[in-house]
Amino acid sequence: DAGVIQSPRHEVTEMGQEVTLRCKPISGHNSLFWYRQTMMRGLELLIYFNNNVPIDDSGMPEDRFSAKMPNASFSTLKIQPSEPRDSAVYFCASRAAANYGYTFGSGTRLTVV
């Protein structure tokens, strides 16, 4: 099992550009989570999906952020337009069932200049 796969590992972009982060969850896991980690705020849940359906997006900071899960094996987090304050490490995690732990990807380090 390759685990949760995120791409790219690092992204540097200019303010105003569109950024797309990608995640491939573990096969068979039915929940997928997007988190953002910063020094100031720690680990923040942005959105999570159950069976490809968005369940709770209350953590999405503003309309510039959007997430999709078109099928069980792929999800994207898009920021358009990006701003310097979006700079953070973005993690994707998946889970097999409610009482199981999460498996995290290695994260995407986003820098917006």
Added chain:
Amino acid sequence: AQSVAQPEDQVNVAEGNPLTVKCTYSVSGNPYLFWYVQYPNRGLQFLLKYITGDNLVKGSYGFEAEFNKSQTSFHLKKPSALVSDSALYFCAVRDDNYGQNFVFGPGTRLSVLP
């Protein structure tokens, strides 16, 4: 609502000494409790969990945690710390009254000194 507190930002311990990383939680239903570890430039890795059963839970890398319902705590422990245990540790809770996602604590940075 569910919440998690990790009262110490930083814990320093000498190699070979026992370590404790503290976690307290607040839930309205039954708690499901987890510990994760994050090494530099890596994602979070699962260490152990408490769902039900024995209050003492054993996990990866020699770590264990004790569920204490009366004190609403789930402290992480290890009898003898290694330098390689130095990392960021997160406690997380799921309240079975409030859906399926976890709430993570702010993290505690553990430094094991040689």
